[in-house]
Amino acid sequence: MMDSVPERITARQFHYAVGVDDWRVADGGACVHFRTGSFGAGARLVHAISEIPGIDDHAPDVDLRLDAVTVRLFTTAPAPDGLSARDVEVARLISKAQQLGFTADPSAVRNVVIVIDALDIPAVLPFWRAVLGYGDRTDGPVDELSDPHRRKPVVCFQQLDAPRPQRNRIHLDVWVPHDQAEARVAAAIAAGGHLVTDQWAPSWWVLADPEGNEACVATRIGTDGHGYP
Numbered sequence: 001m002m003d004s005v006p007e008r009i010t011a012r013q014f015h016y017a018v019g020v021d022d023w024r025v026a027d028g029g030a031c032v033h034f035r036t037g038s039f040g041a042g043a044r045l046v047h048a049i050s051e052i053p054g055i056d057d058h059a060p061d062v063d064l065r066l067d068a069v070t071v072r073l074f075t076t077a078p079a080p081d082g083l084s085a086r087d088v089e090v091a092r093l094i095s096k097a098q099q100l101g102f103t104a105d106p107s108a109v110r111n112v113v114i115v116i117d118a119l120d121i122p123a124v125l126p127f128w129r130a131v132l133g134y135g136d137r138t139d140g141p142v143d144e145l146s147d148p149h150r151r152k153p154v155v156c157f158q159q160l161d162a163p164r165p166q167r168n169r170i171h172l173d174v175w176v177p178h179d180q181a182e183a184r185v186a187a188a189i190a191a192g193g194h195l196v197t198d199q200w201a202p203s204w205w206v207l208a209d210p211e212g213n214e215a216c217v218a219t220r221i222g223t224d225g226h227g228y229p
Helices: 011-016 037-051 085-097 122-132 181-190
Strands: 032-036 061-064 068-073 111-118 144-146 154-159 169-175 194-196 204-208 212-219
Touching: 011 032, 011 085, 011 154, 032 169, 037 068, 037 085, 068 085, 068 144, 085 169, 181 194, 181 204, 181 212
Parallel strands: 111 154, 169 212
Antiparallel strands: 032 068, 061 068, 111 169, 144 154, 194 204, 204 212
16 A cells, blocks of 8 residues: 655665666656567556556556657656655566566666756746647746656756857756766767766766757766765
């Protein structure tokens, strides 16, 4: 029986909980990605998850694809600060329900956020809400928008103090598990990008493509090396 009022926990506490070794927190909640090899095998895994007693009381987001299944859990906002003890409990049940021999692939866990720099956020936010068909992010920051069906990336707005001529005003934040970040940064550089700054690593690295368009590879670890984990 699941608690009616779940205990809130940090991403670090989730990571160190027993029985969730396959799971990773990379913004967007706690996720696991199983390589199933076929759509039919993935459907059987989804069915097994659906048969967990009480799963409707704390249903996960499940993405079934041709050769993989991704499962995501969160309690309030789909972010690490929205995790609870209930997510740990359900993650354990899902891992136990996974009796089909599938391998978890932490390197496939990610969450992409579109970041728009703006001088006047209240003026530009309604445009993006309308053109994307998004809504205000439930239980999240007031300057963020999300897909009501949780299928597409979150859009957030970053306050500018002054105009930035000759610099892109939209970039991507690519959230990855803490143990995958340096490999992702190295791969981006090997593919023709360059490091703009690692001043805030291991929280995030700022990278740019050959034409200067920027993206951040981010984790839940604090700049002091603590946090998650």
